[in-house]
Amino acid sequence: MDAAVEELGRLPDGTVDVPRQWQQVGWYAEGPRPGEAGPAVLLGHVDSKAGPAVFYRLRELRPGDRVEVVTATGAALGFVVRRVARYPKDEFPTDEVYLPTLRREVRLVTCGGTFDRGSGHYRDNVIAFAEAA
Amino acid sequence: MSHPLSTHAPAAAGPRVQTTAVELRSGLQMLLGEHVRLTVVLMRERIAGVDERTQATVVSVDRNADELSAVIGELYGKDAAASFGQLWAAHVRQLQDYAAGLVDRDEAAKQQARSRLQVTEGDIGRLLSSAVQAALTPEQVEDAIRMHVDTLLAQADAYAAKDWTRAYEVGRECFSHMLMTADVLAGPIAASQGLPVTELQxxxxxxxxxxxxxxxxxxxxxxxxxxxxxxxxxxxxxxxxxxxxxxxxxxxxxxxxxxxxxxxxxxxxxxxxxxxxxxxxxxxxxxxxxxxxxxxxxxxxxxxxxxxxxxxxxxxxxxxxxxxxxxxxxxxxxxxxxxxxxxxxxxxxxxxxxxxxxxxxxxxxxxxxxxxxxxxxxxxxxxxxxxxxxxxxxx
Incomplete structure (x- = not known):
């Protein structure tokens, strides 16, 4: 899949904002950019009520798969997936995802697990951890 | 216990019983990194002929080797510590032999030191691999030590050739590689001691x-x-x-x-x-x-x-x-x-x-x-x- 990237911040309740559009990827702009030292966090929806969204197949990623981020200047940055894991949102691994590292890394975040019809949200997040190729 | 920012108390404590995988990694990084910085200095002093400082450097290299052996002893017992100590002393001696070969421009002596270093690499590889119950193969440990030796010799070659830039660049690579090696060793060693290793990541x-x-x-x-x-x-x-x-x-x-x-x-x-x-x-x-x-x-x-x-x-x-x-x-x-x-x-x-x-x-x-x-x-x-x-x- 191939998607455009928008900038995201935090919401007033301290949670991370998410992309406005189902087919768009969001970059958490208070963290590093892809290609800089540290974990660049990219978020995308798994689905909408109408069907699959941009990160619908994120959970299919496997260690060794490649992810490419193309910057505004057209440079293609390659990353290799190290692991993909699912976490309940109330046990979200904030340190693992956001805490700065000194390596060039990206995290791809979407939803997964069971859907809570009461809240209208999935209970889990699926996260792919990737490092510069 | 001293305050974490106080200067010398923890440093003077030397090796101690490692209670977590993170402490073990940090201790290995400290001692193996110190081995690199001291042997780099020792080889350069030999090459430059700075005899007046060398005795103190040799004492430090030996003290570092004793501390490394003590860690092995704490982990795997007296016999393992004694075997490791002998191999490590040979490694240090052979590095000095190589430096002496550089000083004398004696290619045969250099080659002999290099060959002996390779034999020691294999012996250390087998010893550590067996200690971690084959969680690392002898070849994996040997490769890491070979890279260590190769970079140490390369910086010494550059130093003897007065190519200071290369000597310092390769010296830096050697230090960095050794701390990475400590990192690679820490997981299997901690696991062999039944210590939880997830905290390492x-x-x-x-x-x-x-x-x-x-x-x-x-x-x-x-x-x-x-x-x-x-x-x-x-x-x-x-x-x-x-x-x-x-x-x-x-x-x-x-x-x-x-x-x-x-x-x-x-x-x-x-x-x-x-x-x-x-x-x-x-x-x-x-x-x-x-x-x-x-x-x-x-x-x-x-x-x-x-x-x-x-x-x-x-x-x-x-x-x-x-x-x-x-x-x-x-x-x-x-x-x-x-x-x-x-x-x-x-x-x-x-x-x-x-x-x-x-x-x-x-x-x-x-x-x-x-x-x-x-x-x-x-x-x-x-x-x-x-x-x-x-x-x-x-x-």
């Missing part, structure tokens, strides 16, 4: 490991640059260039943690710290009391600025006054060892160098914890609402 502990490498390397390179300045040696330029590469990497770490503006500020105060120390060594060698005194004042000023910077960066989790005192203690280690060189008290110089180097590991641990807490306080909370349809249907 925790972001704060990875930050601690990365800061340990950068700060310990800073200390080692600082000693080398000040020694070159004190000796008015032609390698001073290469030593300071390498030191600047380390500073630049530290600034990259600050950028990752706190962004561009903080990184630029850090670079400014840290460069002042480095330049002040080299200026002190130069002034001491030249007997210029005025310059010694003004560089001392500059060092105190930069220590205050680094303390203030790190205290702000950790949102006051580490008090500025204590950080300033820690940087000042680090400066004192380095200025006192310059004074010890001038007084030809080389044992004292080695002691200061070792305690200053070891202190960097304690500082890295303290900083990683405080930095982690401060940065974590500003991170997004909870998960991301990145789904709206309920079409995935996983259970």
């Amino acid at each position: 925790a972001p704060r502990r990875l930050l601690q490991s990365a800061l340990s490498r950068l700060l310990a390397e800073h200390m080692g390179l600082m000693v080398e640059a000040m020694r070159a300045a004190a000796d008015r040696a032609p390698e001073l330029q290469a030593a300071t260039t390498t030191l600047n590469a380390n500073t630049s990497e530290l600034a990259t770490a600050m950028r990752a943690l706190y962004g561009d503006i903080a990184a630029r500020r850090f670079l400014q105060v840290w460069a002042g710290h480095v330049e002040g120390l080299v200026a002190y060594a130069t002034a001491t060698a030249g007997g210029d009391e005025g310059a010694r005194s003004s560089s001392g004042e500059a060092l105190d000023r930069f220590a205050g600025e680094i303390g203030a910077f790190l205290s702000t960066a950790t949102d006051g989790r580490l008090p500025a006054a204590e950080l300033t005192a820690a940087v000042t203690a680090h400066d004192r280690d380095l200025t006192s060892l310059t004074d010890a060189w001038a007084a030809k008290d080389f044992s004292r110089a080695q002691e200061l160098s070792a305690s200053g180097y070891r202190h960097m590991f304690t500082l890295a641990e303290t900083l990683a914890e405080a930095v982690g807490d401060e940065v974590a306080a500003g991170l997004p909370r909870g998960g991301a609402q990145t789904g709206g349809g309920g079409t995935v249907g996983e259970s």
Whole structure:
């Protein structure tokens, strides 16, 4: 899949904002950019009520798969997936995802697990951890 | 227990019973990294013919080897410690034989030392592989030690050829590779002791490991640059260039943690710290009391600025006054060892160098914890609402 990237911040309740559009990827702009030292966090929806969204197949990623981020200047940055894991949102691994590292890394975040019809949200997040190729 | 920022107490403690995988990794990084910095110095002293310092360096190399054997003993018992000690002593002796071959321009002696080093690499590989119950194959350990030996010999070749730039660049590679090797060994060794290993990959502990490498390397390179300045040696330029590469990497770490503006500020105060120390060594060698005194004042000023910077960066989790005192203690280690060189008290110089180097590991641990807490306080909370349809249907 191939998607455009928008900038995201935090919401007033301290949670991370998410992309406005189902087919768009969001970059958490208070963290590093892809290609800089540290974990660049990219978020995308798994689905909408109408069907699959941009990160619908994120959970299919496997260690060794490649992810490419193309910057505004057209440079293609390659990353290799190290692991993909699912976490309940109330046990979200904030340190693992956001805490700065000194390596060039990206995290791809979407939803997964069971859907809570009461809240209208999935209970889990699926996260792919990737490092510069 | 001493305060984490206090200077010398933890450093003087030497090897101790390792109770967590993270402590084990940090201890291995400290001792194996120290082995690299000491053998690099020893080989260079042999090549340069600086006999008056060499005895003190040999004592330190042996002390480091004894401490490594003691760690092996704590982990795997007396017999393993004795076997390891013999192999490690052979490794150190063969490195010196190689340096002697370089001095004598004796290709056969160099080749013989290289061949013997390779045999020892295999023996150490088998010993450690068996100790970790084959969690690492003998070949994996041997490859790591071979890379260590190859880089040590390559820096010695470059040093003998007066290619200072290459000698320092490869020396840096050698240090960095050894700390990575310590990291690779720590997991299987910890697992062989039944210690939980997941904490090794925790972001704060990875930050601690990365800061340990950068700060310990800073200390080692600082000693080398000040020694070159004190000796008015032609390698001073290469030593300071390498030191600047380390500073630049530290600034990259600050950028990752706190962004561009903080990184630029850090670079400014840290460069002042480095330049002040080299200026002190130069002034001491030249007997210029005025310059010694003004560089001392500059060092105190930069220590205050680094303390203030790190205290702000950790949102006051580490008090500025204590950080300033820690940087000042680090400066004192380095200025006192310059004074010890001038007084030809080389044992004292080695002691200061070792305690200053070891202190960097304690500082890295303290900083990683405080930095982690401060940065974590500003991170997004909870998960991301990145789904709206309920079409995935996983259970």
